Amino acid sequence: MAEHRSMQRDALLDAARSLLSEGGTEALTFPALAERTGLARSSVYEYFRSRAAVVEELCAVDFPVWAAEVEAAMEAAPSAEAKIEAYVRSQLALVGDRRHRAVVAISAGELDTSAREKIRAAHGGLIAMVVEALAALGHHEPRLTAMLLQGVVDSAVRRIELGAAEEPGTIADAAVTMALRGVLG
Numbered sequence: 001m002a003e004h005r006s007m008q009r010d011a012l013l014d015a016a017r018s019l020l021s022e023g024g025t026e027a028l029t030f031p032a033l034a035e036r037t038g039l040a041r042s043s044v045y046e047y048f049r050s051r052a053a054v055v056e057e058l059c060a061v062d063f064p065v066w067a068a069e070v071e072a073a074m075e076a077a078p079s080a081e082a083k084i085e086a087y088v089r090s091q092l093a094l095v096g097d098r099r100h101r102a103v104v105a106i107s108a109g110e111l112d113t114s115a116r117e118k119i120r121a122a123h124g125g126l127i128a129m130v131v132e133a134l135a136a137l138g139h140h141e142p143r144l145t146a147m148l149l150q151g152v153v154d155s156a157v158r159r160i161e162l163g164a165a166e167e168p169g170t171i172a173d174a175a176v177t178m179a180l181r182g183v184l185g
Contacts, residue, residue, distance in 0.1 A: 009047055011037045013061060016054050028054065056114065063122045066094060074129050080136035081180060084149070087130050088179050091153050092172045095160045149179050 015036035019027040028051055034041040048054045073090035077083040127146050134142035134149075156175040160168045 008037070008039065008043070012039070012044065012047055012054070013058055016058055017062075020058075025055075056118070059119050063119055066097075067122045067126055069094065070126055071129065074133075080133040083133040084130065084137075084179055085176050087126070087133075088149075088153055088156075088176050089172055092156055092160060092168065092175065095157055095168065152178050
């Protein structure tokens with residue numbers, strides 16, 4: 001029985017990922033989840049009390065996996081500069097991934113405090129690695145610089161998501177150049 005419940009929960013999360021990546025947070029509704037999974041709407045409520053609860057569960061499941069991929073790319077990089085490049089490129093490489101799409105749609109959407117805290121904690125680990133790399137490069141304000149760097153990454157993610165005129169690779173190159181050389185490059 002528990003295994004069956006777990007499979008249904010996974011199916012609901014998978015349907016939620018698809019809905020989020022197709023239509024953003026507005027597309028994530030209980031009727032749509034019920035329709036996608038073939039479950040009765042009342043069954044959806046047995047698993048999740050609200051849309052925010054679905055989002056929170058997705059964050060808890062997907063964000064750490066996504067963050068671990070970025071972290072692995074950074075750990076494999078041989079220098080501080082290469083770590084920063086890996087931080088930017090690995091996040092942008094995940095843009096087409098449905099898990100990443102869901103996380104992006106979510107972070108833009110409405111989240112309760114506990115879900116926001118979970119995301120902040122997972123993100124905090126990544127930011128800490130960047131802070132370390134920036135400090136190694138001699139930045140006087142590594143934490144501030146890390147936050148601004150994430151802003152560059154977020155802008156590049158949005159640009160790729162929107163299907164901008166430039167190729168994703170061109171956007172990634174520009175983001176890396178900006179990250180490594182600063183705007184004065």
